[in-house]
Amino acid sequence: MQHFWVVGTDTDVGKTCVTTLLMRQLQSQGIRVTPYKPVQTGEVFENGQAYYYDSTMYETYSLQPLERASLNDYSFKEPASPHFAAQLEGQQIDTKRILQQINRLQQVVDVLICEGAGGIFVPLDANGEITLLDVIMESQLPVVVVTRTKLGTINHTMLTLEVLQSRGIEVLGIVFNGDTGSAMDRNNIETILQYHPKPYAIIPQYKEFSKVMDHSITNTSLFGRLYQHDTKII
Structure with missing residues (x-):
């Protein structure tokens, strides 16, 4: 089974949306899937309650029980x-x-989707010696790259893809998030x-997270790369 990372060209490009959407649509095929975000930041306070956006979205939209x-x-x-x-x-x-x-989660589910934080060069230690990219390389897992469609995305996306290629990291595909349909x-x-x-x-560009979850990508070349109808991941 193919486990993979979802990484972004920058922060706020929609990695959590894409991770949740891929999780949900792979689950709908009867595959055991769990998301895993090693590091999440930014506690949210709403209606007197505190929570973290990423893990809350996983739990809210998963079609299968998740171990918090x-x-x-x-x-x-x-x-x-x-x-x-x-x-x-x-x-x-x-x-x-x-x-x-x-390594542990790969043994207990069919597909593990690891979500990165920020871009691939985001540092994980105060000395700047270890980045997310280093962890991706150590994990030996391929990646799905999430990027924007607006002005500036060509440079950010090309740089990200070139770095991944130079480090020998397989790119399974690209998700263009937030398409307005403009020329x-x-x-x-x-x-x-x-x-x-x-x-x-x-x-497409949606204002609400729930609308993204209703958007099907099962007929795209990316989903075809991830899923086969005999339930084997390629």
Whole structure:
């Protein structure tokens, strides 16, 4: 079975939306899937309750029961880069612990989807010696890249793909998130695919998370890359 990372070209490109959507639509095929976000930051206060957006979205939209303790290892209150958010709370992120959890979860589910934080070069330690990219390389798992469609995405996406390629990390496909249908958005997508012809999916711009969850990508080349009808992941 194919386990993989969902990584972004930047922060707030929709990694959690895509992770949740892929989880949900793979689950709908009868596959045991769990998401795992090693580090989440930014505690949310709403209606007198505190929660973390990423793991809450997983639990809310999963079609299967999820083990809450397995959804992430580090949660920090400050909405900041993981290394700084950890530093503010006097903690350090143990990447060995993250890799051990990744290895463990691969043994108990059909598909493990690991969600990154920020872009691939986001630091995980105060000294800047370890980045998310280092953990991805250590995990030996391929990635799905999430990017925007608006102005600036060509540069951000090409840089991300070039780095992944230079490090020998397999890219399973690209998700273009937030497509407005404009001529510029469409040209941005076409230009990126011209240089990097990968399986892909396009998600339109939605104002509500629930609307994204109603959007089907099962007929896209990306989903075809991830799923076969005999329930084997390729």
